[in-house]
Amino acid sequence: MAKKKKSAGSNVAAENRKARFNYEILDTLEAGLVLTGTEVKSLREGRASIAESYASEEGGELWLINSNLPEYLQANRFNHVPKRRRKILVHRTQLSRLASAIQKDGMTLVPLRIYFNDRGVAKLQLALARGKNAPDKRQTMKERDWNRQKQRILKEA
Numbered sequence: 076m077a078k079k080k081k082s083a084g085s086n087v088a089a090e091n092r093k094a095r096f097n098y099e100i101l102d103t104l105e106a107g108l109v110l111t112g113t114e115v116k117s118l119r120e121g122r123a124s125i126a127e128s129y130a131s132e133e134g135g136e137l138w139l140i141n142s143n144l145p146e147y148l149q150a151n152r153f154n155h156v157p158k159r160r161r162k163i164l165v166h167r168t169q170l171s172r173l174a175s176a177i178q179k180d181g182m183t184l185v186p187l188r189i190y191f192n193d194r195g196v197a198k199l200q201l202a203l204a205r206g207k208n209a210p211d212k213r214q215t216m217k218e219r220d221w222n223r224q225k226q227r228i229l230k231e232a
Contacts (some may be wrong), residue, residue, distance in 0.1 A: 084152060086191035089123035090195075094185045096215060098204035106199045107164035108139065108152065113147040113155045118197055120147070123189060130163055130184035130201055132174040137163040139186060139199065176203055 087184050094100070102128070110118070117123060128142035139161040146154045187200040206213070 088118040088121055088189045088191065088197070090188040091125045091128070091186055093126060094187055094202065094204070096097070096212065097207060098183065098185055098202070099207055099211070100185075100187075100202045100204050101182070102203040104165070104169060104201050104203055105204075106169075106200050108189070108197050109162040109164065110144075110197055111155050113150040113153065114144045114161075115197060116147045116150070117144045117155075118189060119191075125186045125189060127185055129184060132170065132177065135170070137165055137170055137173070137184075139163050142186070162180045163201070173203060181205075 096228075102193045119122045120143050124143040129140055131138050131140055141158065142161060143158055144155070145157050173184060177184065183204050183206060187202050189197060189199050192198050
């Protein structure tokens with residue numbers, strides 16, 4: 076009997092719900108994270124926040140900055156720093172492509188979510204994005220409202 080493959084979103088530990096509203100997502104990729112044991116336990120509790128975080132290329136490496144993984148209460152003195160910089164694991168070719176897009180085109184690397192894959196490994200879904208300005212955000216809100224109205228009309232009919 077074949078194993079049933081879980082979707083990537085089944086074990087979501089943290090999600091950046093505002094990212095799709097504030098940014099125009101151009102490309103996404105899956106990357107690994109370098110975490111300590113207490114950070115993984117904190118992620119499994121689902122208390123992490125990546126709403127204000129971003130990724131940056133420094134010294135030939137990619138870093139997740141300003142993400143908040145609260146302390147794991149049972150760890151006592153062996154705990155981690157909640158807002159430390161965390162290394163993102165990507166291939167060298169991906170890193171060079173992302174770094175050039177950030178420098179040349181003025182794009183941003185935004186984390187969309189942190190989740191656990193089928194093997195139980197913490198993964199980060201990163202998006203190469205361009206910031207939206209106020210008129211773009213208003214257009215997004217109009218489209219969302221119109222889709223909601225359409226669903227109501229179809230439901231009533």
